[in-house]
Amino acid sequence: MTTMIKVDNATKSFTLSYHRSLKQLALAKARGRKTHDVFNAVDDVTFSVKEGEAIGLMGLNGSGKSTLLKLVSGVMRPDSGSVLTRGRIAGLIATGAGFDPQLTGRDNLFLNAAILGMSRAETLRKFDEIVDFADLDKFLDTEVAYYSSGMKARLGFAVAINVDADIFIADEALAVGDRPFKRKCKKRMDEIVQSGVTMFYVSHAPGAVRNLCSRLLVLEKGRLAFDGDVDEGIAYLQYDDDDDDEVKGRGKYTSDDGLGADI
Amino acid sequence: MTTIPSPAPIRRRSTPEELEALPLLPPSATGLAEVVRRRYLLKMLVRNAIQSRYQGTALGWMWSYLQPAIRFCLFYFLFQVMIGRGAGMENFAVHLFAGMVMVHFFTETFNGGTMALVQNRSLITKLAVPREMFPVSRMLVAAWHTVPMVAILVFVCVLLGWTPDPAGLVAIVLGFAITALFGLALGLVFSVANVYMRDFGKVAQTLTQFVNFSVPMMYPYTLVHERFGEPIASYYLVNPMAEAVLLIQRGFWTGTTSDPAYTAGIHLPEDLYTRGLVMTLIALVCVVLAQRLFSRLEARVPERL
Numbered sequence: 410m411t412t413m414i415k416v417d418n419a420t421k422s423f424t425l426s427y428h429r430s431l432k433q434l435a436l437a438k439a440r441g442r443k444t445h446d447v448f449n450a451v452d453d454v455t456f457s458v459k460e461g462e463a464i465g466l467m468g469l470n471g472s473g474k475s476t477l478l479k480l481v482s483g484v485m486r487p488d489s490g491s492v493l494t495r496g497r498i499a500g501l502i503a504t505g506a507g508f509d510p511q512l513t514g515r516d517n518l519f520l521n522a523a524i525l526g527m528s529r530a531e532t533l534r535k536f537d538e539i540v541d542f543a544d545l546d547k548f549l550d551t552e553v554a555y556y557s558s559g560m561k562a563r564l565g566f567a568v569a570i571n572v573d574a575d576i577f578i579a580d581e582a583l584a585v586g587d588r589p590f591k592r593k594c595k596k597r598m599d600e601i602v603q604s605g606v607t608m609f610y611v612s613h614a615p616g617a618v619r620n621l622c623s624r625l626l627v628l629e630k631g632r633l634a635f636d637g638d639v640d641e642g643i644a645y646l647q648y649d650d651d652d653d654d655e656v657k658g659r660g661k662y663t664s665d666d667g668l669g670a671d672i
Numbered sequence: 673m674t675t676i677p678s679p680a681p682i683r684r685r686s687t688p689e690e691l692e693a694l695p696l697l698p699p700s701a702t703g704l705a706e707v708v709r710r711r712y713l714l715k716m717l718v719r720n721a722i723q724s725r726y727q728g729t730a731l732g733w734m735w736s737y738l739q740p741a742i743r744f745c746l747f748y749f750l751f752q753v754m755i756g757r758g759a760g761m762e763n764f765a766v767h768l769f770a771g772m773v774m775v776h777f778f779t780e781t782f783n784g785g786t787m788a789l790v791q792n793r794s795l796i797t798k799l800a801v802p803r804e805m806f807p808v809s810r811m812l813v814a815a816w817h818t819v820p821m822v823a824i825l826v827f828v829c830v831l832l833g834w835t836p837d838p839a840g841l842v843a844i845v846l847g848f849a850i851t852a853l854f855g856l857a858l859g860l861v862f863s864v865a866n867v868y869m870r871d872f873g874k875v876a877q878t879l880t881q882f883v884n885f886s887v888p889m890m891y892p893y894t895l896v897h898e899r900f901g902e903p904i905a906s907y908y909l910v911n912p913m914a915e916a917v918l919l920i921q922r923g924f925w926t927g928t929t930s931d932p933a934y935t936a937g938i939h940l941p942e943d944l945y946t947r948g949l950v951m952t953l954i955a956l957v958c959v960v961l962a963q964r965l966f967s968r969l970e971a972r973v974p975e976r977l
Contacts, residue, residue, distance in 0.1 A: 411688065411691050411692045412696065413691070415696055423975055460688060460691060476968060481699060482700075482799075482800055483698065483699030484700070484797065484798065484799065484800050485699075485975065486698070486971045488971075491698070492698065492699060493696040493697060494689055494696065494697065494698075494699040495691060495694045495696050495697070496685065496686055496694050498699055507795035507796070507797070507798035507799040508794060508795075509792075509795065510794070511724045511727060512723075516723075520713075520720065521799070523712055523713040523716050524795070524799045524800075524801050525799070528712060529712060542943060573685040574685055575686055575694075593830055605688075669903030
């Protein structure tokens with residue numbers, strides 16, 4: 410099997426600046442206070458993903474999931490170590506893809522597709538599918554600034570999911586969609602996995618991860634704490650506790666439990 | 673009730689064999705070469721920026737003619753009519769406007785480039801794009817907005833009996849090349865610096881104020897020579913924008929005067945073309961250096977935005 414994602418000792422650190430202006434800096438220095446802090450959002454993470462694997466990525470808030478995803482998608486570059494991928498990557502990072510709020514949905518659709526590496530011909534070929542999937546009706550020619558968060562998510566997801574990709578990544582992509590849309594997305598993501606596209610999926614919902622993924626990575630404070638079987642990983646995270654039911658008010662094995670609804 | 677259309681089946685992009693043949697690479701390619709390779713995306717960014725410029729205005733693209741025309745009238749009134757600066761020069765209005773075309777192209781490239789990354793935050797923090805794309809697109813947008821000004825300039829020049837000559841056209845091309853490259857180099861550096869410290873946006877604005885007065889546009893180059901003499905006059909020419917403006921004066925203005933060769937002899941430096949060529953090469957080197965600096969600093973851009 411071909412290696413699709415290869416992450417070697419990747420570390421990404423962020424600087425927290427407490428002060429920005431010279432005056433504040435000088436004052437802080439004079440008083441002996443800290444002017445900035447450095448922490449590793451992703452700390453020495455190593456793993457590799459083979460072709461056709463569906464990887465779930467879980468962890469508490471602030472554990473570095475999104476940062477790791479950004480490293481894999483190429484939005485960010487690691488400070489040390491390396492992140493290598495093969496083929497075209499598509500997907501969504503956080504809710505609502507990168508949109509230019511001044512442009513209409515249609516223009517953003519083309520722009521997004523172009524950023525994901527699609528040519529004009531390819532975009533035109535997929536145009537109807539994307540529009541159907543996003544189901545925006547007359548809002549397609551409205552500026553995205555006036556979109557609801559749900560509409561933005563639908564458009565972003567519709568573009569991303571219709572790109573022919575080799576690696577598909579999704580980060581809480583479905584959190585703001587309504588239920589029919591989530592179902593539609595879930596179906597589509599299942600198809601993606603079945604077609605053999607490599608999937609990298611971040612979620613807080615154990616049910617969705619269990620359904621979709623064949624392997625689970627768990628991050629803890631930026632470090633890779635678990636890598637292996639999905640059920641064991643969920644147990645490791647203690648996400649299968651009883652209080653799971655309190656959150657959702659339903660059984661934990663219901664067909665579409667969560668799907669990212671529990672943010 | 674949402675209707676669920678039956679979507680086409682998911683297609684894999686590459687077969688397992690094709691995938692195996694693909695290299696393992698960092699997920700995002702960067703650099704100016706990548707910008708050239710992804711022309712379609714660049715074209716779209718340029719088009720979007722042009723569209724959104726006059727969004728919601730009733731006059732639309734007319735503004736790109738109106739604004740320079742009004743600015744020209746203002747300067748013209750001030751210098752020609754009130755101060756009488758143009759008294760000793762033939763077609764001072766053309767001299768002024770030709771300079772304005774070049775300066776406008778430069779300032780828009782520089783200032784636009786400086787804001788390019790900050791303004792595209794929503795794209796940069798979520799999608800993998802070669803980030804050089806943004807300053808480059810601003811330069812092209814500026815070039816596009818310069819077209820109406822050149823059209824006005826050509827129109828006025830033709831009215832005054834100007835006929836294009838090959839040497840003049842070369843001067844125009846060189847002038848624009850220097851401005852484009854130099855503006856792009858500054859745009860690249862300032863765009864990424866502006867992400868780290870927003871002060872650089874203000875610095876860029878201040879610098880562009882100087883450009884208006886440090887090029888032979890509101891006054892002839894001879895004036896510098898007369899007032900300050902030799903060492904300073906040659907320092908003056910070190911400014912790439914002064915050189916670019918002199919080149920466009922050679923391309924348009926001298927040709928509209930009654931004796932172009934005489935005008936050029938008086939008001940332009942002797943080795944205009946050699947200087948132009950050298951300056952173009954220097955500007956090219958600046959772009960390469962700027963790109964190097966850019967790629968060193970841009971690794972931390974998404975989290976700083």
